Amino acid sequence: MALRLEGVSIAAGEALLGLPLVTGNVDTVATVLSGLTARDEDGVLSLEARDAAPAMEDGYGDDAQAREWVTNRATRGTIEVEYSVPAEATLPPRGPAPPYSFLQDGGGVSAAGHVFLLMPPGDTQYRTTIDWDLSEATPDSRAVSSLGEGRVEAGDAMTANTIRSGFYMAGDIETWPEDVPSGGFFGAVQGTPPFDAAELLSWSGDLYEQYAEFFGQEDIPPYGVFLRHNPVNAGGGVGLHRSFVTTFDEDSTPEGLKSTLAHEMFHTFQPRLDEPGGLASSWFTEGLAVFYQSRLPLRFGQVAPEDFLEDLNSHAARYYTSAMAEAPNSEIPARFWADTRIRTLPYDRGMLYFVTVDHAVRTASEGQRSLDDLMLEMLRRQQSGETLTPNDWEEVLRAELGESAVEDFRYFIDGAKPVPASDAFGPCFTRTTETLRRYELGFDPAVLAEPVRIVRGLDPDSNAARAGVQDGDEIVRPVPQDSIQGQQDAELTLLLRRNGEEFSVTYLPRGETVEAYQWDRVESVPASACGL
Incomplete structure (x- = not known):
């Protein structure tokens, strides 16, 4: 160099x-x-x-x-x-x-x-x-x-x-x-x-x-x-x-x-909050990005409704089955890398929150306005040189939907679960409820974020323990977790080292069953009407 x-x-x-x-x-x-x-x-x-x-x-x-x-x-x-x-x-x-x-x-x-x-x-x-x-x-x-x-x-x-x-x-x-x-x-x-x-x-x-x-x-x-x-x-x-x-x-x-x-x-x-910066405002940055990552390609005709639905249900399953679904936003910066269930919160909970805002704006304006207008107003403020904070978002919400929307936002920041209306994703999709299993690693999730990954805090009743994982085992290779939380049948394979010998253990990282929201395709609505 x-x-x-x-x-x-x-x-x-x-x-x-x-x-x-x-x-x-x-x-x-x-x-x-x-x-x-x-x-x-x-x-x-x-x-x-x-x-x-x-x-x-x-x-x-x-x-x-x-x-x-x-x-x-x-x-x-x-x-x-x-x-x-x-x-x-x-x-x-x-x-x-x-x-x-x-x-x-x-x-x-x-x-x-x-x-x-x-x-x-x-x-x-x-x-x-x-x-x-x-x-x-x-x-x-x-x-x-x-x-x-x-x-x-x-x-x-x-x-x-x-x-x-x-x-x-x-x-x-x-x-x-x-x-x-x-x-x-x-x-x-x-x-x-x-x-x-x-x-x-x-x-x-x-x-x-x-x-x-x-x-x-x-x-x-x-x-x-x-x-x-x-x-x-x-x-x-x-x-x-x-x-x-x-x-x-x-x-x-x-x-x-x-x-x-x-x-x-x-x-x-997109616009970004300047204060607080970093992970403390990731609910805004990442939540908006997840909201639009399938919404805009569907609107532009670059993905099919089925692709949109798959992406939506993966995020919804990951969130509504998470044991950390109601952890307050204040916990995210310190625990972001240590716990995959915390790491995915800004993405999933943020997206679902913005869906509720979008639906409220569309309903109040009889379809004349949407989240697009609020997001672009935040961008306009930033481009004019303003330092964006959550107060700016509250001002935009208050002007569009009134004080009750600001209260809902504060509940969301404190950990309240957003639950979009059945038709919040447009006429092509309707909300349903399914019985799904929580993601459960089976031991202290912070282990996987450490340079030397030594298993500790093993739950003896977990699938990890049943598969043969023991406290004190060294996990030789890092393993991904973020995406498999939304995939009910995805198995996790750990390469372990015990007493100088290496071996693999594969198990389904799932625990108790819970009721979770998902969305189905309304077959009677043509694909051409799906893009909001």
Whole structure:
């Protein structure tokens, strides 16, 4: 890696460079990078590493600790930095996490900037150029970042955190279209998916253009979708700066990835609450994205009603069977990575809450208005420079539906279950009740989010215990949980280590039965009438 920093002045004893130690539950290369050197117009800069607990304004996001490199003297003029990082994951995965880490696969390499880009602390904005040296790569190698292919100059000034929020992929990779455009949608693929990646990316590009029209954007900025292999939690992904990363395995299908792509591309356009930031406001960010991830493709004719119904019922089953369904929103930030049932709450409960708001607005306005109008009003406020908070949402609710809607919102934040009306999803779908089983891991769920996963808190009456899991077993590989909560028949396979021997245990992670809401297709209504 080589960085060239111009217009940066660092005093003696201050941090020249920094990188979080862990970001999004993923270890960065801060502890394993090598060959770090820095020089300016006066020569070599001596750097000393230190670990610090940074503030938000230091530019590390909400990560708890960072490694910084302090300069022995004041810098002068242009600063040039070089260092090397391993081109593959060098630290064991901690558990559920976004696909940030280095992956060397299929003749290519990829990673999010979060895990490897050293930058000066702070929120300074930089005119940014990204360039690649492929002189020692295999013939026909290519390089793509969130800003486009090859050498790219960012159109807007970027902070260090924004630069890190890009994704980077190089080597033997494929793109769609073949010639990556300077603006609009593009895709890049590392490895060999078990489906037609070009067809999936073409569908995604069409939807992205529909989103841009829906949000009134005429000049569409660059937006990239990156596909790469993940044998542990395929189908998941993460939204980054003007890009989204999703993953596949040998069983992945394009249908299974479409809702994920629709969800994450929506994030690019939607409003976000500024205060409180992060996971505390994920009910708003993720709830809206789940609401629209199937609603808009159905409206645009890009998915069938049956696909919409499958997505809806998966989220509804996951939520209404959850033992944590009524946990207050205040518990989400601290327990997000430790318990999959908490982690999915902003998505499922948030979506169902917004469905109730949408139905109330449509009913009160006799179909003339919808959640679209409230969401776009929040976006208008944000684009005008306002700092969005829950108070803004309450103001919008109060103006549209009155004080009772504000009270309902506060109950929702405190954990109240949203229950949409039978026809809240339109004339094609009607609510029903089914007997389903709760998701039950069988032991302390925090175990799966730890670097060394040692089973504890085993319930002796659980299916895990009946299958042979014991307290003290080490779970060798991370396992996905988020999606299988909504799949009643999905089994969980654990690779365990006990007394030095490894073996697999498979069981159905389900417990007691409960009544849960689902929706059925009204067959007498044609598909053409389904899109709200």
